[in-house]
Amino acid sequence: MSRRTRLSQAAVAVAVVVVAAAGCGETSNESSGSDTESGSGSGYKGKGIGLAYDIGGRGDQSFNDAAYSGFEKAQKEFKIGGNDIEPSDGESDADKVQRLTQMAKAGYNPIIGVGYIYAPAVKEVSAKYPDTTFAVIDDAQVKADNVADMVFAEEQASYLAGVAAAKASKKKHVGFIGGVDIPLIHKFEDGFVQGVASVDPKMKVEKRYLTEKPEDGGFANPSMGKEAASGQVEAGADVIYHAAGLSGQGVIQEAAAEKVWAIGVDSDQYKQKALAASKDWILGSALKDVGGAVYEVTKSVVEGKPLSGEHRGDLKSGGVGFADSNPKYKEMTEVVEAVEKAKEDIISGKVTVKTD
Numbered sequence: 058m059s060r061r062t063r064l065s066q067a068a069v070a071v072a073v074v075v076v077a078a079a080g081c082g083e084t085s086n087e088s089s090g091s092d093t094e095s096g097s098g099s100g101y102k103g104k105g106i107g108l109a110y111d112i113g114g115r116g117d118q119s120f121n122d123a124a125y126s127g128f129e130k131a132q133k134e135f136k137i138g139g140n141d142i143e144p145s146d147g148e149s150d151a152d153k154v155q156r157l158t159q160m161a162k163a164g165y166n167p168i169i170g171v172g173y174i175y176a177p178a179v180k181e182v183s184a185k186y187p188d189t190t191f192a193v194i195d196d197a198q199v200k201a202d203n204v205a206d207m208v209f210a211e212e213q214a215s216y217l218a219g220v221a222a223a224k225a226s227k228k229k230h231v232g233f234i235g236g237v238d239i240p241l242i243h244k245f246e247d248g249f250v251q252g253v254a255s256v257d258p259k260m261k262v263e264k265r266y267l268t269e270k271p272e273d274g275g276f277a278n279p280s281m282g283k284e285a286a287s288g289q290v291e292a293g294a295d296v297i298y299h300a301a302g303l304s305g306q307g308v309i310q311e312a313a314a315e316k317v318w319a320i321g322v323d324s325d326q327y328k329q330k331a332l333a334a335s336k337d338w339i340l341g342s343a344l345k346d347v348g349g350a351v352y353e354v355t356k357s358v359v360e361g362k363p364l365s366g367e368h369r370g371d372l373k374s375g376g377v378g379f380a381d382s383n384p385k386y387k388e389m390t391e392v393v394e395a396v397e398k399a400k401e402d403i404i405s406g407k408v409t410v411k412t413d
Contacts, residue, residue, distance in 0.1 A: 101359045105138030106131060107165030108351065109156055111172030111194075113277040113303035114143040118329040119322055120276075120302050120347060124171045124194065126324075127351030135359045140165060147272055153178035161186040167205075167358045169194065169351055173241060174271060179204060190363040192354045194347055195241060197367045205357075205364040207350035210371035211241070212248030212410045213403055214343035215298070217379040218320045219252020220399045221341055222296040223260055224392040225318055232263035232294035234285045234308050236301030237275035242266070245300035245322070245343070247412045252399065255408075263289045263297075267304055275304060282307030290315045296340065298322070306332065313338035323347060325380040341396075342380040346370055373404045 108128045110121045125141065132139045140163070142156055153170070157178050160168045166189045170179050173196035180199045183191040190203050197206040222231040233249050235242040246264060253260050265285045268275035275281065282304035286297055290312070297312050298320040299305040305322060312319035313335035321342035326332055332339065350370065357364040370376015379396055381387055402408040 100361060101135070101137065103137070103166030103358065104164035105140065106351075106355050107157070107160035107163075107168035108139065108141040109153070109160070109168070109170050109175060110141065110143055111174060111276070111302075112144055112271050115141065116331070117277075117303035117306075118326060118331050119305055119324050120345075121171055122329075123324045123345065123347035124169070124351050125348075127348030127355075130348065131352045131355035131359075135355065137355075137359065150177050154181055157182040157191070158185070161189050166190055167192055167354050167363070169354060171347070171351075172196075190354065190358050190365075192350070192364070194350055200366075202365050203363070205354050206367045207354065208367060208369050209345045209377050210369060210410075211300075211343075211345060211377065212244045212251075212412050213372045214345060214377035214379060215245045215248030215300070216252035216255075216403065216408075216410045217396050217399055218298045218341070218343040219249040219254075220256055221252075221379065221386075221392055221396050222249070222298055222318070222320060223253040223256035224395045225340055225389060226260070226296045228293055228295045229257060229259070230261045230263070230293040230295060232265070232286075232289035232292075232297040234282065234289070234297060234299040234301055234305075235264075235266045235275075236268070236299075236304050237271050237273075238266040238269050239271075242300050244412045245298075248410050249298050251410055255399065256395065261293070263292055263294050265289065267301060276302035278304050279307030279310070282309075283311040286311035286319075287315070290317055296320065298343070300343075309335050309339060321380075325382055327380065327382040336383070337385065339383055341383065341386050344378040344380050346376050346378075349376070372400055 115121050169192045171194050176193050176196040176198050179191045179193050183201050183204050192205040194207050197208050233246050267281045286308040296318040299308040300322045309319040318340040320340050323345045326342045327336050327339045
């Protein structure tokens with residue numbers, strides 16, 4: 058793994074408005090379907106979906122919002138209720154345990170922790186509620202009959218982002234910005250760097266991590282993202298790929314202001330309303346079907362065949378991909394063809410994207 062630089066951890070902390078709820082300091086959004094007890098006649102007896110968000114919460118236009126899309130779809134299709142809960146600033150594992158426990162006691166099923174940070178809490182609470190299905194997005198450490206580990210080949214989607222960046226760059230100089238310096242985000246960097254190198258091994262790649270720890274705001278502070286993007290543009294990068302959650306909004310907005318390409322992550326960020334003013338400069342997005350994972354876990358529970366064990370989404374299964382919503386991207390035929398060829402090569406096994 059290459060040496061990674063970081064922004065100062067003393068950056069201004071993200072401002073979070075928190076409404077106290079159930080003693081954990083989180084915001085709770087509870088809704089109910091037209092037939093919450095039966096799941097529209099399927100035999101489902103739960104109260105609905107319990108969804109606990111990662112750092113940044115709903116409205117990040119990326120990871121958490123992708124989870125919410127699956128939450129909404131499942132509620133509507135299966136006519137069940139749901140409760141989606143925001144994290145509080147600087148919370149502990151004990152807070153997460155309390156949150157999941159309250160959901161389990163209330164009868165929510167499944168209960169889904171959005172993000173690897175929920176693994177310890179899911180491990181503890183799932184053992185106490187064996188008849189409830191739990192799931193963790195982005196972590197495969199919890200091994201239990203009533204736990205589904207929903208993980209992804211982020212490196213594959215990031216490889217496509219690297220190919221797109223390298224083909225679109227006029228300066229032969231691109232950038233990567235990760236939210237937090239952790240193994241999960243290293244996968245994004247690894248894939249991106251390999252994708253760039255497949256086009257031009259000599260192309261320069263700027264690399265920046267915003268913080269060492271999630272609680273320092275790396276996934277939740279657009280100002281940090283803006284500052285990092287500004288530095289990479291000044292250094293000469295003309296395409297910047299971020300894997301930084303809510304902080305990525307700042308990356309995209311700064312890239313657009315500087316008239317250089319940005320590549321989004323997790324959701325199709327070209328379609329996000331909060332980024333409408335910047336969308337012309339969003340080349341594409343490395344997709345991760347977090348919403349699909351939330352939906353599939355819920356579907357399995359409603360149908361009486363709950364998922365458990367590890368489930369990995371990759372290019373072959375459609376669990377990851379590259380969004381091409383921007384008409385300007387579609388007009389760049391050489392870029393599009395290169396990305397499609399890379400996708401085919403990964404699926405066929407001709408190319409293997411490595412991670413440390």
